[in-house]
Amino acid sequence: MSKRITVFVQALDSISELGVLAALRIRPEVHIVDRQDADSDTIAVLVVDEIDDDAICLVKSTRAQGPRRVVLVASSLEDGGVFAAAEAGISGLARRKDVTADGLVQVISSVDRGAGVLPPDVVGSLLKQVSKLQHQTSTPRGQRYSGITDREADVLRLVSQGLDTNEIAQELSYSERTVKNTLHAINNRFNLRNRPHAVAYAIREGLI
Structure with missing residues (x-):
């Protein structure tokens, strides 16, 4: 066993x-x-x-x-x-x-x-929520979300698993400042509001 x-x-x-x-x-x-x-x-x-x-x-x-x-x-x-x-x-x-x-x-x-x-239906509700937030935060030209770097994908994946900043830093062998800066860059680039919004974005884009 x-x-x-x-x-x-x-x-x-x-x-x-x-x-x-x-x-x-x-x-x-x-x-x-x-x-x-x-x-x-x-x-x-x-x-x-x-x-x-x-x-x-x-x-x-x-x-x-x-x-x-x-x-x-x-x-x-x-x-x-x-x-x-x-x-x-x-x-x-x-x-x-x-x-x-x-x-x-x-x-x-x-x-x-x-x-x-x-639960599968909760994932669906998260997708609806991020779609709503996307309309609220989209740029005037309607710019769509695009790709992210490997580092950003790794950080988002670990955020989705519930790890905090220190745990992500340990897992990826980064400093905590690097993790915070990476999340800040993701949020700024894609007009994301917080970690849950970033996770919902990652689900929508098939990153996790």
Whole structure:
């Protein structure tokens, strides 16, 4: 058997937390740990109703305390919440009513391999959102977005996986200033507003 994936589970309500723990504890693919034992290699599974301010605070505080990769399971996936969650650094997202124990383990495994996971219909909503933003930020001549450099593509790919500036710098062997300057250049060139907008652009252009 391959190495088990270390997982930490937390929910904003105790019933949801106990349910997810019960489903995952019997799975041979994962090893459940308590918060105090979670480290940077641990994948945090966070369960919420809505992706609201409390949920975003939970994501940020969890990542600040150790786990860099977060799988967010939410009952409601509104566009604004999805963008906020992406900006907060999630690596995977699942809709609570759609995800089974098998499906959750698949999401965890994909995140462990370095992938970013979103429900297909959420990707579609992101594309609609970026199309709307594109109309709002297009140049007077209607200039279309064009290609980007290899460095910019690499940075965008890692942003889409939920890595922060320091993690991207380590992954690509760049300085943090280089990563920040690269993102700033992308945002300026394509009239992008923030990291979620940049990720949506990268999805639309088939870069990730």
